[in-house]
Amino acid sequence: ATGTTSTPPAATQETAAPGYLAVADQALPAGGTLNLQVHIDSGAATGYDPQLADVATTWQLLSLSYETLVTIGPDFSVQPMLAEKWDTPDPKTYVFHLRKGVTFSNGREMTADDVVGSLKRLLASKSVWRGQLGPVESVTKDGDGKVKVTLKEAYTPFLAALANVPAAVLPMKEIDDKSVDPATTLLGTGPYVVENHRQDVSWTFKRNDKYWSKDKPAADALNITIAPEEAARIASLQNGSAALATLGNVDSATMLAGAKNVQVVTQATTDFYYLMLNTLAPGSKLADPKVRQAINIALDPQQIADVALGGKGKPTAVTPAGLPGACDPAALPSAKQSLDEAKKLLAEAGAQNLTFTLSIFATEPAPAVAQVIQQNLQQAGITVKIEQMDEASWSGKVYGKAPAEFDAALSWFAGYADPGMVTKWWNPETAGFNVGFMKPDKDLNALIDAAGKEPAGAARDQALAAVCAKADADAQMIPLVTRPATVAFRGDALSPSLYATEGYGNVLRLVADARVKKTQ
Amino acid sequence: MILELDDVTVTFTAGPPLRRIHLNAMRNVSLSVAEGETLGLVGESGSGKTTTSRVALGLQRPTSGAVRFDGRPFPKRRRELAGRMQAVLQHPHWSLNPRMRVGQSVAEPLAVLGRPAGDAVTGMLEQVGLEAALAGRYPHELSGGQRQRVSIARALVTKPRFIVFDEAVSALDVSVQVQILNLIKDLQAEYGFSALFISHDLGAVRYVADRIAVMRAGEIVETADTATFYTDPAHEYSKQLLEAL
């Protein structure tokens, strides 16, 4: 492989507690205002309704006001949140003991009815997340302060799925009597209350004084500025007008190395890039599994991680690398084969001079990933033309028609918090969005379902490994590398808490712990 | 009669809608030019001389009245008259296309008719007193007088029966004016074309014209033989003009 310059990890990455990039200094006094910058606003036509939110950037913002029954710990264990604890009398039954003294930000106390109503509403909705909750049979109130969920069959990722924003507890009384429209109003139990939101400009949150955890949130107010241009965010960090910002560039650490008081950390995520190969386009060579195999073999995820992601990403299989129980990408069949085998497969398929177009959107580092892919495949004699588009055109091209009109496309999935969750998207009948370019594979689907039922443990790991291998051979959607998130903050303005690895793409997950230093 | 204008009125409308200004550039003008004759047309600036020449050339359709060339009304398509009438216009500076060589300019009326130029161009240049070598030059390499000579050569190359001279010498120096006026006289003697000679300079008109028409504010106030006009102008305005000379 070609050489890469790797950047030394930031100091915080070594000293923080296990599982953390940074831990807020609890000795610092609470209070103060926190100025944050993110690159994109929540942008759904469905408004603020958390159940309909389907992208991480929206989850991140809504998570400031909404909370779920359970949450995810730094090691991807499921932790209590609005449920103080839960029992699992059998693999199909979950009984949640609700926390006492939790109120919505309008002052009304949260009840079991809210929880039951929220889950029922979610199950009845068109939300994408409905599918992730698994085969829920019923949700019932189990006396005061307890909620019982019954599944039709065992489903291991259930708790992890409950830990994400779409499963948040909504103020069902208000929603039912129509005094609150969750699409336009944020009314949750979370640490912050929205004071003002200007689409694509800014959010201002103020502290929820009735928050159930007495010592939280630490900061009195949050100002979140939406700054799409990376240079503007970097500038704000440097002059201190932002205390923390999300960065898109994998080289941000290098670039901010000289900036005083600015610390750059790379948060690993379970999100990963994958390559879509359209097997439904009439006459496409890509319909031939051998060709796809060859492509899969020729791809060099390690080089993609090193060059395109500046060494910050990791090769991954269908189960996101970094999650407990995920399979080893190095053990995948395609990883063990050589370029010669790829060439042989291409020859067998009669596709020696294969040329196809790779459609990508412009957001960094996707173009960089695509260019490394181009270089990789060139080694196997495959010519890739890169077609870069704005996101809207890209969406139109990739998802707009069935059968879809592209040859290949690059995108990324949120990896979530359980290795079984994202594998569901490999079944186009469940996923829906990929029916336009992907043929369902019965065997693979069966393997995915089986892995979902298997309780955590060695057997499940086995089942997942089988899914990984099968998906690797199918190669209609080829997982590539995990997608790092870069966060920079002013050490003189802020002491934040950050997980080392994030499952739901939520950089702001622990913002309620962050302490503002009184320097400005 | 080669050209007859019969009770011609030309009205221009100018300005934006709702406050259009109607201006009679020609008012009931009747004129005629006989075969081989030169009619001089004088009048102050804005009196309608150029408009009259444009009507005579068929470039301007009269608002009312009739125009006959060679006894017939103007044909619908100008092309049918191609080569039969020509003009020499005022600005020596703009009379020739600056991007065309002199020879090309002179040959153009022939080219339009689809006739080969042959020696006609050099012959014509010599006729107007220019060396044949000038054919290869561009207009900016010529003096004003030379340029007007080229214009005359171009006008004559198709041997037209009728030529309009609209202020053809006005922009030239006095000394050169006489050269051109003499040239016009000589050529007319040779080719026998009829001419409408327009000028605000009574002296020049007297020198070349057989008859004189005086225009004022769009109307012909007097028409007379040159001799009679100078000795005994009938109209008050004509007298004023003569006095200023």
Next chain:
Amino acid sequence: MRLLMWWSGRALSSAATLLGVSVLIFAAVRLMPGGFAETVLGPFATPEQKAELATRYGLDQPVFLQYGHWLAAVTGGDFGVSMISRQPVGTELLARLPVTAELTVLAVAASVLAGVPLGVLTAVRTRPARNKGGAGGGTVGRLLSGLGVSVPEFVLGSLVVFVFSRYALGLEVGSWVPIGQDPVANLAAMILPAAVLSIFSISVTARTTRDAVMGVLVEPYVTAAVGRGESPWFIVRHHILRNAATPVVTLLGTITAYLLGGTLIVEHVFNLPGVGSYIVQAVGRRDYAVVQAGVLLAAGVFIVMNVLIDLLVGVLDPRLGVLAGRRS
């Protein structure tokens, strides 16, 4: 009366232009590839959701009907609802307008205050270049003014963002606050973007002014004034400024349009919440109502601007404009 007539005539022709503009915008927006549904709803949306969205925004109707509805609504002051934020576009535009307007006004002011004197000075000071036939002017001056019009905002903007965020030079990038909240801080934050925006327009104004003044300098009435023994300053003040103003004022219309476009890039680079960045984002997301309204606003401002400029030119130069044609 004449004025009224002029106004109505001008208003009519402006309205026609604006109508043309609106047709063009509408057609363009409808012709954009890439589905608004995919963009707005994301890849996971079901066909029913997409259909519902289309119905909600009337996108399933025939195009000319959509245009009719839109036009009717717009003339009634209703610019529709953003598909992304579901807020009325008019309100959002109004909220963002101050930023863009401030930028534009600052840049126009800079162009007038710096460009005009610079242009007058260089024109009056120009020594003719001998035997060259050119307009003269020092090579360095020409190069500098040429440089001003040759450095695009996105280059200069990137540079300024870099330099000013790296080195504390007194002015800060990225600390914008609404003008209502803290006018001083707002102005401080606007200086850099406005400066970046105005480099081009200052240079163009200076060049145009110089050309215009040099054109006036050779007019006979200036020679006549010199012949009467008037001082240069007197001549500049009484004769040149006003006579050279026409092309400069006309230019300001074009400049305004240009600056409106320039704010797009500057707002993007400096992350200012103005109309420009709104349009860029909206185009990126196929937020039809916003694109339509934003572009229409920009074009409308330009058209209105031009009517005003025509009027002003008519006042400055009595040979042109409204009052012309009244002959005694």
Next chain:
Amino acid sequence: MSLLTVRNLVIDYPQTRALDGADLDLRQGETLGLVGESGSGKSTLGSAVGRLLPGTAVRSDGEVTVAGEPVFDLPPGRLRHLRKKHLGFVFQDPIASLDPTMRVGAQLRLVLGRGADVGFHLGRVKLDDARVTRAYPHQLSGGMAQRVAIAMAMATAPELLVADEPTAALDSQVREEVLNVVFSLAADAGTSILWLSHDLPAVARRCDRVAVMYGGRVVESGPARQVLGDPAHPYTAALARSAPAAAARGTRLEPVPGRPPVLTGAAPGCAFAPRCPFAVERCEHERPAPVRIREQDVLCHRAGELEAHMTAGRRPEVTA
């Protein structure tokens, strides 16, 4: 006393020599007509009197003195003072020489001073002030505009008025009226006039003296009647003969053959030589020096010899 003296003035434009050693004298109270073909350098000489030349013009030699002041060597302040107090200019295009953006009244007040009696000055040039004051220049006729320009030029009662073809752009009837105004105002104020013109008969009628220019030099000057009635220079004679207006009916005019020169440097000899029927060899190589013939100053090598042929209207016999 000489009010204006031009000595051996040489003015160059980038590609042209406009003046090639011009000499001129104008006495207090005198009216001098400067005539010549287009391009002979009249305007250049007229502008040089007030140092009003275009930026590309260079004075290569010679000098101009007005009221004893060397025009080309004055510092800006003194030059302005000279223009203000001693000089007045009227140009060819009357409407263009007024500021188009200012009402006539305002322009007059700007020149005359705030409290000045605009009505009086307009009355002097026979204009009805009420209407004219409120008008913009483009709303005036050429004749009216020229009278306004004259009023402005004569407002300070200058010692010398330079009028560069003030009537060339006007209709023939208006010309006389405008000239009347100029000459009577000048006579009243004791102003000398330098009148540049094409129009030989008009100059003959109105001027005391005439100077004829050719190829950037004054080739003949002297009393008007003398110069035009009894020219000493072959060029003057040819010019006088060639005006169409001068032709008796039925006669054929005799033009000056050839065309005027365009100089790029000093003419080696007499600039008229190529067109001159009397030219001899030395005319081409030797620059003629002024000689005095009768009351005229003439630049011609053969000035004395040709007297017999010089009477206007008579066809010269070529003797040389």
Next chain:
Amino acid sequence: MDRLSVAGLVCLLVLVVFALGSLVGAGGDPDAIVGPRLQPPGPGWWLGTDNLGRSVLPRVMEGVGTTLLLSSIAVLLTAALSATFGIIAGYRGGYLNELVMRLVEVLYSFPAIVLAILVAAVLGPGQLAALASIVLVTIPLMTRLVRAAAVAVSQRDYVTSAVISGARLPRVLGRHVLPNVAGTIAVQGTYALSVGIAVEGGLSFLGFGVQPPQASLGVLIQQGGTYMIAAPWLILGPGVVLVLAILSINVVGDGLRDRLEPRETRSLT
């Protein structure tokens, strides 16, 4: 031409040679990863390497080529269209003139970059969009000026003479009007070229123009902008070249204008 314009012309020629170099592969493969990422200029990568370890030099060469080629083609198109419409409108007058001028007015009412973005959004980002944008942005001014020139030329005596001689429309327009407005077209063309380069740059900078991996100056500047701090050479190369290109074209345009429309000067003292 004066010395400055000659310098501009030379500079432009150098850029063209530079761009042509990329066609024959001088400077190397612009897409190949040749070394470590973000290296400052050095042997093997004379302008440094970018964030993927590609040599910047061949990318800048390709970028100049793309930008110049796109803008030139666009300006030629503009010139052809403006000449056709401007001349016909100017010569014919009447309704045709009204129609053309209205259309031009409508196009002129859009701020350049807004129009460009709109076009790019319709055609989909890419070279075609950049091309069409430049054409639409530059066409209004050029058409206006050509029309004005054509109106003036149409009134010249030599045009009238040709009409009197019986010349038909194509001859009148082709032989008489067009050659005499060609100067205006040439001068405006050079200015349009510099506008074109700026529009391509701005559009690509915003992500609506030329799309990577195809290099254009705008694309390179956009990409380099993010790395300004760590690797200033990424933006310096293309930035300087872009400014140089626009500057020299403007200077040449000025020279051309001074030559075709020489102006008098006069001082006030």
